[in-house]
Amino acid sequence: MSEPHIVIIGGGFSGAAVAIHLLREAQTPVRITLIEPREQPGLGVAYSAADPAHRINVPASRMQLSGEEEGAFDRWYRQQTSFLRDADARRPDGSVYPQRGEFGRYVAQAFLTEAQKQPGRVSHLRDTAVAWQDNQVITAQGRKISADRVVLAVSHPPPDLPKEVRAIAEHPRLVANPWVAGALENIPPEANVAIVGTALSMADVVASLTRLGHRGKLLAFSRHGLLSRPNAAAGLPKWQAEYAHGSLRQCLRQIREDIARAAEIGLPWQVVLDEVRSQGQSIWQQLSEREQRQFLRHLRRFWDVHRYRIAPQVADAITAKQEAGLLTVLAARLKTVTAKENHLRVQLAVRNDAPQDLSVDYLILTTGPAHASLTESQPFLRDLRRAGVIRPDALGLGIDVDTHSQTLDAQGKPSAIFLVSGPAARGRFGELMGLPQVADHAQAVAREALLTLSARCPII
Numbered sequence: 001m002s003e004p005h006i007v008i009i010g011g012g013f014s015g016a017a018v019a020i021h022l023l024r025e026a027q028t029p030v031r032i033t034l035i036e037p038r039e040q041p042g043l044g045v046a047y048s049a050a051d052p053a054h055r056i057n058v059p060a061s062r063m064q065l066s067g068e069e070e071g072a073f074d075r076w077y078r079q080q081t082s083f084l085r086d087a088d089a090r091r092p093d094g095s096v097y098p099q100r101g102e103f104g105r106y107v108a109q110a111f112l113t114e115a116q117k118q119p120g121r122v123s124h125l126r127d128t129a130v131a132w133q134d135n136q137v138i139t140a141q142g143r144k145i146s147a148d149r150v151v152l153a154v155s156h157p158p159p160d161l162p163k164e165v166r167a168i169a170e171h172p173r174l175v176a177n178p179w180v181a182g183a184l185e186n187i188p189p190e191a192n193v194a195i196v197g198t199a200l201s202m203a204d205v206v207a208s209l210t211r212l213g214h215r216g217k218l219l220a221f222s223r224h225g226l227l228s229r230p231n232a233a234a235g236l237p238k239w240q241a242e243y244a245h246g247s248l249r250q251c252l253r254q255i256r257e258d259i260a261r262a263a264e265i266g267l268p269w270q271v272v273l274d275e276v277r278s279q280g281q282s283i284w285q286q287l288s289e290r291e292q293r294q295f296l297r298h299l300r301r302f303w304d305v306h307r308y309r310i311a312p313q314v315a316d317a318i319t320a321k322q323e324a325g326l327l328t329v330l331a332a333r334l335k336t337v338t339a340k341e342n343h344l345r346v347q348l349a350v351r352n353d354a355p356q357d358l359s360v361d362y363l364i365l366t367t368g369p370a371h372a373s374l375t376e377s378q379p380f381l382r383d384l385r386r387a388g389v390i391r392p393d394a395l396g397l398g399i400d401v402d403t404h405s406q407t408l409d410a411q412g413k414p415s416a417i418f419l420v421s422g423p424a425a426r427g428r429f430g431e432l433m434g435l436p437q438v439a440d441h442a443q444a445v446a447r448e449a450l451l452t453l454s455a456r457c458p459i460i
């Protein structure tokens with residue numbers, strides 16, 4: 001019998017990590033094909049960032065390929081010449097916050113190292129999956145690839161264009177996707193800029209503009225005007241508590257009480273929320289669907305700004321701009337944008353205040369990946385969805401999967417072929433965005449694929 005063939009669609013962090021774990025854990029030979037258009041596996045959307053101002057938002061010691069490798073990236077990074085050259089990466093408490101591309105380089109190297117240990121087991125095809133026909137993956141370059149298992153590791157689609165800006169979609173003063181390399185480089189230093197969004201991507205944009213010497217006024221707005229919070233200093237004790245029981249209301253009450261108790265003994269709220277986050281998947285899975293919806297509607301925006309933090313270097317850039325009166329953050333909603341000859345006219349409905357009518361030189365969208373429309377975001381997923389092979393999850397977070405990460409078809413039946421690795425499976429697992437959880441999930445998906453192909457013994 002020929003060796004089982006596992007095809008991984010998408011070679012960002014998740015796809016590369018699944019491949020690495022497959023290579024490490026397979027007890028009988030498997031063949032792996034990683035389909036990823038980027039030159040290097042492991043980078044994806046987050047870690048292909050070329051802008052030196054874009055930093056990992058947690059200390060390097062928290063970034064790893066699996067829970068068993070704690071601290072491995074931090075040790076690797078401190079041995080690189082890039083560490084010696086980047087004095088800004090180091091913090092007074094001894095922690096380091098490398099540029100995001102460094103982590104991509106680390107994962108790409110780990111992929112290569114594992115691949116070289118077992119020549120011929122894994123191949124990286126620089127191609128894009130575009131269709132699924134007769135149990136084969138069809139690629140943009142016309143390949144037809146049969147697979148025993150297909151792992152979907154396609155997490156972050158490009159941002160959606162809000163309906164208010166569709167009429168000016170092609171306008172040169174609109175930056176619809178600031179992740180595109182060089183997207184901000186043509187903005188003159190004195191330009192007046194409005195930014196839609198106040199979360200992590202906005203923080204990246206402010207850090208980039210600062211690096212580019214921008215001196216003009218920035219206005220960032222979102223419905224609630226909430227900014228991502230900074231990290232606490234390194235080396236604080238781990239908070240001990242159990243949150244995965246009771247209702248959403250009880251859980252919330254306990255978290256609030258624990259934050260108050262932590263403050264009494266001089267510990268910041270971050271230690272409590274770090275513990276909540278580490279239990280996030282268990283908490284999420286024991287909530288009813290009604291409570292999950294309540295969380296998404298009422299609490300998610302607060303959770304997100306406390307849980308997705310910004311690197312201290314980026315926090316410093318934002319604070320400096322605010323203190324200099326160059327950055328204003330507003331709770332407001334975009335009403336209309338009109339293109340004028342050399343500027344854009346932006347109308348805002350401001351929360352609890354009078355509407356504002358502004359003239360800006362540039363408008364930048366930092367609303368983040370359009371996860372709600374992931375299954376419609378590209379031909380391959382659209383094809384699978386239309387054929388009823390996959391479906392979006394009921395909460396609009398990504399692709400519907402069961403507890404084994406197998407996709408559910410249009411009737412809710414688990415697939416014998418497709419698995420999802422990474423944030424696209426968040427509807428089922430909840431907290432699945434930060435690297436530690438995404439890394440553990442990749443390992444679990446690799447094990448699941450091997451178990452169902454009988455290429456790995458179950459863990460006793």
Ligand SMILES: Cc1cc2nc3c(=O)[nH]c(=O)nc-3n(C[C@H](O)[C@H](O)[C@H](O)COP(=O)(O)OP(=O)(O)OC[C@H]3O[C@@H](n4cnc5c(N)ncnc54)[C@H](O)[C@@H]3O)c2cc1C
Pocket residue numbers: 009010011012013014015035036037038043044045046047055056057058100127128129130153154155156157378380421422423433434435436438
């Ligand atoms: C901008 C950003 C910054 C982040 N920073 C941090 C951080 O500092 N710390 C932290 O803990 N977490 C961070 N995260 C979260 C987390 O680490 C990422 O969510 C994680 O890297 C997810 O990677 P992924 O491989 O699942 O998805 P992606 O990065 O989206 O990678 C998917 C890959 O699939 C490929 N692909 C898509 N469709 C196809 C197709 N049809 N055929 C072939 N290939 C395809 C794409 O080219 C892409 O490379 C960040 C996330 C983002 C978006």
